[in-house]
Amino acid sequence: MIDLYSWPTPNGHKVHILLEETGLPYRVHAINIGEGDQFTPEFLKVSPNNKIPAIMDPDGPGGAPISVFESGAILIYLAEKTGRFLPVEARARIQTLEWLMFQMGGIGPMLGQTHHFLRYAPEPIPYAIDRYVSETKRLYGVLDRRLEGREFVAGDYSIADMAIFPWTRGHEGQNQKIDDFPNVKRWLAAIEARPAVQRGLAVLKDQRRTGPISASEREVMFGKTQYERR
Amino acid sequence: MIDLYSWPTPNGNKISIMLEEIGFPYQVHAVDIGEGDQFAPAFLKISPNGKIPAIVDSDGPGGAPVSVFESGAILMYLAEKSGRFLPASGAERIAVLEWLMFQVGGIGPMFGQANHFLVRAPERLPYAIERYVNEAARLWRVMDTRLSDHEYLAGAYSIADMAHFSWMRLHRGQGQKIADYPHVKRWLDAIYARPAVVRGLDVLRDLRTDYAAEDEKRDSVLKALHPTARQP
Numbered sequence: 175m176i177d178l179y180s181w182p183t184p185n186g187h188k189v190h191i192l193l194e195e196t197g198l199p200y201r202v203h204a205i206n207i208g209e210g211d212q213f214t215p216e217f218l219k220v221s222p223n224n225k226i227p228a229i230m231d232p233d234g235p236g237g238a239p240i241s242v243f244e245s246g247a248i249l250i251y252l253a254e255k256t257g258r259f260l261p262v263e264a265r266a267r268i269q270t271l272e273w274l275m276f277q278m279g280g281i282g283p284m285l286g287q288t289h290h291f292l293r294y295a296p297e298p299i300p301y302a303i304d305r306y307v308s309e310t311k312r313l314y315g316v317l318d319r320r321l322e323g324r325e326f327v328a329g330d331y332s333i334a335d336m337a338i339f340p341w342t343r344g345h346e347g348q349n350q351k352i353d354d355f356p357n358v359k360r361w362l363a364a365i366e367a368r369p370a371v372q373r374g375l376a377v378l379k380d381q382r383r384t385g386p387i388s389a390s391e392r393e394v395m396f397g398k399t400q401y402e403r404r
Numbered sequence: 405m406i407d408l409y410s411w412p413t414p415n416g417n418k419i420s421i422m423l424e425e426i427g428f429p430y431q432v433h434a435v436d437i438g439e440g441d442q443f444a445p446a447f448l449k450i451s452p453n454g455k456i457p458a459i460v461d462s463d464g465p466g467g468a469p470v471s472v473f474e475s476g477a478i479l480m481y482l483a484e485k486s487g488r489f490l491p492a493s494g495a496e497r498i499a500v501l502e503w504l505m506f507q508v509g510g511i512g513p514m515f516g517q518a519n520h521f522l523v524r525a526p527e528r529l530p531y532a533i534e535r536y537v538n539e540a541a542r543l544w545r546v547m548d549t550r551l552s553d554h555e556y557l558a559g560a561y562s563i564a565d566m567a568h569f570s571w572m573r574l575h576r577g578q579g580q581k582i583a584d585y586p587h588v589k590r591w592l593d594a595i596y597a598r599p600a601v602v603r604g605l606d607v608l609r610d611l612r613t614d615y616a617a618e619d620e621k622r623d624s625v626l627k628a629l630h631p632t633a634r635q636p
Contacts, residue, residue: 222550223506223543234495234498235493235495235497238495242498242502243502244501244502244505244509245509246505247502251501264466264470265470268470268477271474271476271480271481272472272473272477275474275476275477276453276473278505278508279474279476279508279512280453282509283509283510283514284513290535296531297531299531299532301525301529302529302531305520313453319452401538401541401542403545
């Protein structure tokens with residue numbers, strides 16, 4: 175049974191969705207990143223960058239336990255373990271990895287900065303807001319053009335779609351007009367309709383914050399706590 | 405023959421280093437990102453996100469050409485094609501992928517933001533500068549801790565090291581002092597000693613002339629923020 179250490183954020187959802195899509199049995203351990211659970215020594219052993227998600231698979235390579243951190247690495251690991259959602263055929267594989275990396279290096283970090291400066295920074299900083307909202311818009315445009323005439327980003331439904339989807343659900347909160355990106359809108363609806371996606375999005379749902387971030391959460395996630403030497 | 409479309413940035417360097425390490429013949433095409441070459445329709449065909457690096461391998465799958473964009477995907481493609489620097493299976497493969505993704509999702513984007521607010525933003529924004537310089541320092545410590553009990557990031561020298569090296573060597577640009585990170589320093593020195601790395605760093609190097617100006621700008625911004633601190 176896979177142990178999943180996670181929280182209901184877009185990066186967490188990527189892995190929740192893949193676990194549900196593959197049907198691998200798993201146990202959920204909540205890592206409350208607003209309370210500092212990500213800084214415990216036990217968690218850092220599994221995830222040295224103090225981020226969720228992370229997994230422990232008792233049945234890893236050679237039958238030995240293995241831990242995996244970094245959502246992109248977890249997606250590849252589980253796809254290669256199950257033989258699903260990451261093609262072996264060379265060209266489809268290249269495209270899946272291209273668009274997975276597009277998510278890891280672009281969509282995730284840039285939409286994350288948009289969230290930060292729109293919602294979490296202590297005061298509005300127009301230059302930063304403009305920088306990241308504009309970059310977010312540009313990325314949605316790239317994605318929309320890719321999805322023109324394509325059902326999914328890289329051939330069949332894959333880990334690249336699962337990586338991008340949870341971040342792009344939040345388009346309203348990123349000040350984006352989804353009607354400007356009709357292919358993305360269509361693709362979002364198709365993925366959201368999948369039962370495994372619904373089950374994945376439900377993981378730890380009861381832990382989601384309602385209302386604005388508290389002062390202590392703000393400090394844990396964006397203040398000095400995370401910069402302490404561990 | 406591999407056609408490499410690139411510019412002398414850390415992400416471009418990753419691929420020229422890898423090509424030198426595996427000894428694949430390649431031709432370099434400069435994509436001047438300061439002049440907007442990355443927006444040319446022909447380039448966008450192979451790199452739809454408008455970024456360097458990108459490659460076209462004339463000897464792709466089935467002997468037909470294939471293009472690859474995203475430095476992380478290019479590294480994996482070249483590693484899988486050459487059979488080098490990414491184990492085919494096992495725990496070591498997973499470790500390489502973990503640390504490759506750590507670079508793609510963390511080190512690259514966050515150091516890039518630090519550089520932007522230190523050097524390129526038209527306004528001096530203390531909150532943004534602090535946010536990204538602090539995050540860069542945190543990432544440096546994660547690296548230093550990992551390298552305190554590992555010679556390379558994931559077992560043997562791999563694409564994970566190559567992905568990090570070209571970013572980590574620019575520590576001054578992230579407002580970091582290398583003396584604070586002795587294990588990273590040891591690892592940087594070991595990689596600098598590799599002839600393939602030296603050749604890879606040379607690719608297109610002369611086309612940029614802004615290095616000194618960037619250093620000066622960055623140093624003055626940091627000094628204004630922290631007037632009493634030791635400078636890098």
